[in-house]
Amino acid sequence: MNDTNDLTPNxxxxxxxxxxxxxxxxxxxxxxxxxxxRRLCEPRRA
Structure with a gap:
């Protein structure tokens, strides 16, 4: 993965x-x- 073209826009x-x-x-x-x-990316619980 040396080339930035290997990366997706995301x-x-x-x-x-x-x-x-x-x-x-x-x-x-x-x-x-x-x-x-990981905690920041978890869906919030109601």
Whole structure:
């Protein structure tokens, strides 16, 4: 996956989103960050 042409428009949008929320830094992936992103993406329960 070296070429950005391999990314879908949706994947590129997610990368832009991650760059925006991290203020264009490149934070490493951690279990805590994965858990937080998963929680944010879960559907809300009534």
């Amino acid at each position: 994947e590129r949008a997610w990368l832009r989103f991650l760059r925006d929320v991290s203020n264009d830094t490149d934070p490493g992936i951690t279990l805590r960050r994965v858990q937080l992103l």
